Amino acid sequence: MAAGYTAKSPLMRQRGHALPGAAKALAALDDVPDVVQSVLTGNFKAVAITKLVAFGLDAHVDFEVGAYGSDDSVRANLVDVARRRAAAKYHTTFGRRATVLIGDTPSDIEAGRKAGAVVIAVASGRSSMEDLQAARAAVVLPDLTDTNALIQAILMGA
Secondary structure, eight states: OHHHHHHTHHHHHHHOOOOTTHHHHHHHHHTSTTOOOOOBOSSOHHHHHHHHHHTTOOTTOOGGGOBOTTTOSSHHHHHHHHHHHHHHHHTSOOOTTTOEEEESSHHHHHHHHHTTOEEEEEOOSSSOHHHHHHTTOSEEESOSOOHHHHHHHHHTTO
16 A cells, blocks of 8 residues: 555645645744654555655654554544653653644544544635634644744644
8 A cells, every 4th residue: 555655646746735834834843842743644654654755744753653544443542542652752741731633624623632632723625714613623723824823822732
């Protein structure tokens, strides 16, 4: 599966794109002390890596501590998988306010809330700002272009 996605990377780049501001946000967060960036997704790990590499969004992501569809079929359970991995690697706990999930669907918000994470929602186009607000994200951003607003929301534990 990973080889298939890798082979289709040029097509992914042709048909898709990184969200405006995503690369800048990842780079800026990499400079913030005590912030660990990873991935929580229903995709398999190799597929998630391939997708982020295709759009140049992999440089500041610690894939080792992420959680993937192969870890559990229930997305809310993936939050604790990632917390355990991050705690083991970084020798610290990642409690409720220290675990911030950034998602773009009401399902992402529900999973994060069930797992006790702070959820920041980004209206990437599939779900509107109103949909994300109705799902009760702690913060809803229209996009990722305001890096300072994103960093403030993360540091405040939203």
